[in-house]
Amino acid sequence: MSHFSRRSFLVTGIAAGAVAGIPAAAHADPADPAQETSASLASRGLRSDPFTLGVASGDPSADGFVIWTRLAPRPLAEDGLGGMPARPFLVQWQVYGDGSGSRVLRRGVVAATPEWSHSVHVELGGLPADREFWYRFKVGPYVSPMGRARTAPHALSYGSPLAMAFVSCAQYEHGYFTAYRRLAEEHPDLVLHLGDYQYEYRRDTYTIPGGNIRHHEGPETETLAGYRQRHAQYKTDPDLQAAHAAAPWLVVWDDHELDNNWADEVPEKPEVPQPNFLARREAAFRAYYENMPLRRASIPRGIDMQLYRRVRWGRLATFHMLDTRQYRSDQGCGDGYRDCPAAVDPARSITGEAQERWLLDGFRESRARWDVIGQQVFFAQRDNNAGPAKITSQDAWDGYVASRQRITQGWLDAGVRNPVVLTGDVHAHWASDLKLDYDDPTTRTVGAELVTSSITTGGDGRDSDPATHPFLTINPHLKFYNNQRGYVITRIERELLTADFKVLPQVTQAGAAAHTRATFVIEDRVPGVQQTYLRPVEPSAARMPEIDAIRETVDLETKRP
Known part of the structure; x- marks a missing residue:
């Protein structure tokens, strides 16, 4: 003290x-x-x-x-x-x-x-x-x-280059928060947390091979007292405290701040009667506000909380922070990988009508060099089937194809100079080009997506050769994959956005060093990602057969046995 x-x-x-x-x-x-x-x-x-x-x-x-x-x-x-x-x-x-x-x-x-x-x-x-x-x-x-x-630069100034880091998915039981400490040591100007700040499960419900490293206190979080206690347990971690003290954060939630794979007023398992779910949602929202550095505009009112918002970094960047949980239509065919007719229903939305309109208005009004969309779940298409059927995750934007199409078309119609989508949730690093038509790889690229791995969720993970991952073969717009834990740190300048994908060899023991696994750049007015550095695969990393790579990815995103 x-x-x-x-x-x-x-x-x-x-x-x-x-x-x-x-x-x-x-x-x-x-x-x-x-x-x-x-x-x-x-x-x-x-x-x-x-x-x-x-x-x-x-x-x-x-x-x-x-x-x-x-x-x-x-x-x-x-x-x-x-x-x-x-x-x-x-x-x-x-x-x-x-x-x-x-x-x-x-x-x-x-x-x-x-x-x-x-x-x-x-x-x-x-x-x-x-x-x-x-x-x-x-x-x-x-x-x-x-x-x-x-403070951010003045509205008419670009300011100095912006060092911005983004993170996601920190399951306390799965490892130590060393990645937060390494992020703090990077001295960023701004940190975006894209969801799954804490997890709701009781002890040993969500486990990693070999058993969990630490343990949650209390039962599954369903009451205000439970959510407050769980947030406090996470906040006692000195590495997380160091990351918070290092720089201002922009926070948005995903699902585990309330309940795995929830959608608006629908719990994870709607077939099981849960008459107290809305009271649980109210408690989770209140505890989230109490434990985050949010403005008074985000004070929850009953079961509602205004979390989507816009933060301007001078003329250099505008951050559009989305909430893809509170207003979404329920997943059309369950949460996993499906060939789902409901995924293309134009009446279904992942953002809700008001938030979608707010985002499109923001695109039209923006004069920023970079428009950065901070959000939770995978934006680009990821088909895990090489055949004619399209098998995609219904919990991601693939389950809301019309929403994705309207928003992508919206930034094109508005003439957004450099649209960049930032994503968490999937517990692995990814980089991808964004398309209007993912089924035709020859169509032009219209944006870029950068996805951060988890801080701890999934345990240590392992290094692999991204070129052998079947998702990259099936989906040529996907350019990079790595299944180690870590974070992404970016340097945003007028002419270039540079993204270093940082990884730790292990999180089941504390104190590991971080290194850059790959570096991608996005050039001003050149949509898409370009790889400029790729560290060789670790010699000890066994190559996964293709089917194991798909199974590993699906298991990570299912989140619970």
């Missing part, structure tokens, strides 16, 4: 962003002895450090960002309240212009309430564009770790 005097953290002014309508507190005179007494009373009942879940920042704009923490001296308490007394606490915060904390730029105090699990979301504005900042919190004698944030 950091230590400095209480006097150095006394606050003047009114907090910039109280939690969910709770009035912000004010300190009018930092020299008033009564304030020292009030501060002491505000922390009464805290007997140990409440900052066990770390700090985070998110949703940067040209003049601000959100900073977050949650008080939890006993983070794994079964009631989900983190060992906090059932009353509000005043949390002081400061934003600095330097990493030593010597130059205070903003400060305030905000109420952390039991209704919102003593989480804190401070929404800052009025800061200079394209700058680094640091921040921390204090309650009573306890001081949080320091976090780093930054």
Whole structure:
């Protein structure tokens, strides 16, 4: 824990962003002895450090960002309240212009309430564009770790090249979060988390060969207390805390933040009566907001939560963050690989009508050099059958062909300069060209998709020669595959987007080094991906027969035995 005097953290002014309508507190005179007494009373009942879940920042704009923490001296308490007394606490915060904390730029105090699990979301504005900042919190004698944030460039500026990383799928039981630590060491400007931040299963329900490495606390998450406890368990991981503290995040969920393969108001197994599913959805959404650095626009209202949103990085890039779960039509023929007539039904949607309209409007209005679509499930077609039948995953965009067609046509009609789709979910690295007609490989390429592997989900995985993977043979627009764990880090410049596919040789033991397995570039006004580097296959990596490669991919995406 950091230590400095209480006097150095006394606050003047009114907090910039109280939690969910709770009035912000004010300190009018930092020299008033009564304030020292009030501060002491505000922390009464805290007997140990409440900052066990770390700090985070998110949703940067040209003049601000959100900073977050949650008080939890006993983070794994079964009631989900983190060992906090059932009353509000005043949390002081400061934003600095330097990493030593010597130059205070903003400060305030905000109420952390039991209704919102003593989480804190401070929404800052009025800061200079394209700058680094640091921040921390204090309650009573306890001081949080320091976090780093930054503002985006001004709307008319390109700014410096953007170092952006994206990640997905961190099953706590399947391995150590070393990939988060390695990502933090890359010092990115921005991190996108594309879903499956946490998993809902009870202990040892979803296992890897040889058995799980760590274990979930509590039963399958179905109640507010359960989701709060599970988020807290993940947040106690020091590698995840390091990644949050390193840079602002843009977060969106996929399925496991609620229930495997859920769709709108439909649970994974609709044939099994689940009368409490909507209450479960409400609880999951509330806990997700409480534990993420989101703006107040995302405060959930019952079973609804506004998560799709747009973040502009000056003139360089616009990030369109999608929600492909909350509004989707239910999967047409189950969740797995099927030849499914419903997949081409134009009435079915993966985004819902309002979000699709919002996205197409955003394409028409965009003046960015790069339009980046951050979303959850595989966008390009992946047919796993070399014959005439089309066998595709019904949980991905392949199960919503008309949605994919309308959105792809939308960015073409709008004249989007460089459309790039970022994807998680499938627990493997992929790179692909995007087409209007995937059945005719001679048609022109109209965009690019980059897919990140998982942080841990699936266990260690193994290296393989991407040229031998049958999906790449059947689908010539797919250009790369690797089944190790890791993340993708990109460098976005005016004329070039460079993507390094980072992998770790193992996650079942902590501390592995990361290396670049392959590098792809996307050139300005040249749709599609171009490989510029491919590391040789590890000598110890056995080549999988084609049928085993397909089975491995399908098993990973089924997610549960």
